[in-house]
Amino acid sequence: MTERNAPHSDEAEVSLFGPGYGECAVVHAGGGDWIVLDSFGPPRERPVALQYLDALGLDPARSVRLIVATHWHDDHMKGLGELVSRCPEAHFCCASALGSREFMSVAAALARTGLPDQGIREIHAVMTHLDQTDAQPVWAMASRRIHRSSGCEVWSLSPHDEAHTSFLKSLAPRPGTVPGRGMHSLTPNQLSVALLVRFGGGASCLFGADLERRGWTAVLRDDTKPRCESSVFKVPHHGSANAHLEGVWDELLEPAPIAILAPWRRGRGALPKEGDVARILACTPSAYATTDATSGATPRDRWVKKRLGNIKAHITPESGAHGMIRLRRAMDGESSWRVDLFGSACHLRDFAA
């Protein structure tokens, strides 16, 4: 087990957490400033980002400067309200459509019916909290610098205007329908906030959120975005083929970058699939997953389960909930990333799709 200590002041860190359903990235931007992208937490526990910063001996209330909600799917939102309220120094950033009157009224209507998914509830709670505390959210849109500190700057690369407009149109009330009824058929992935984090010393990281191909096509076409090739890629949409575009690897990334992803499983659906793993490994040999199977169970768990046969037993994944990929490098322009894997995190070639 690698040591769990806080990075040095001039050391960049990108840590990705994911137990098999849930994704959160925690970034040290230098100088003791931290950024959190999305949120999840095990049942009845604090959000993983708060747990991690606590474990490093850091006070989230003072050290977190920016929290980004990439989109409102449940696997990215759990505990977001608690995270925002525990980090009063942090700016909160999300797609501007989520602050629109149209979205808020639909979300409020859903909250009243008790129907909404957890993700919508969390976003609604956060926006209400910000409103009550007079805090102004930072709106993410294409090619906008949303944060700058001494050690880094952060750009949102999406959503583009077209995705914004078509989303608002889809929220328009239709006669005779229940408010928000259409919400579940919408795909928040089209509003995902892809981010570019540029660290001092020249390294940068591209966070793909769950942005799908159509969104990436717009990013590639946009000639106002900052020009840079990233050495780290948080693979979009849990490695799904519907978020893959060759141009992203060719134009936005260094050759053979470090690719990191959080697997996803819900019911029978699971990502990445075998073909996704092969495709990503063909793009780069340095690819890692936060957990070694879409089930969240470790190989040991699967071995035990097989041998238990028909005996009914509940197996708690040994460490799946704490699977974490950690990348660190000095912001001196010369160093390279050091990769450390914790819990059930693994090289992607060892991932059991």
Ligand SMILES: [Zn+2]
């Ligand atoms: Zn997701």
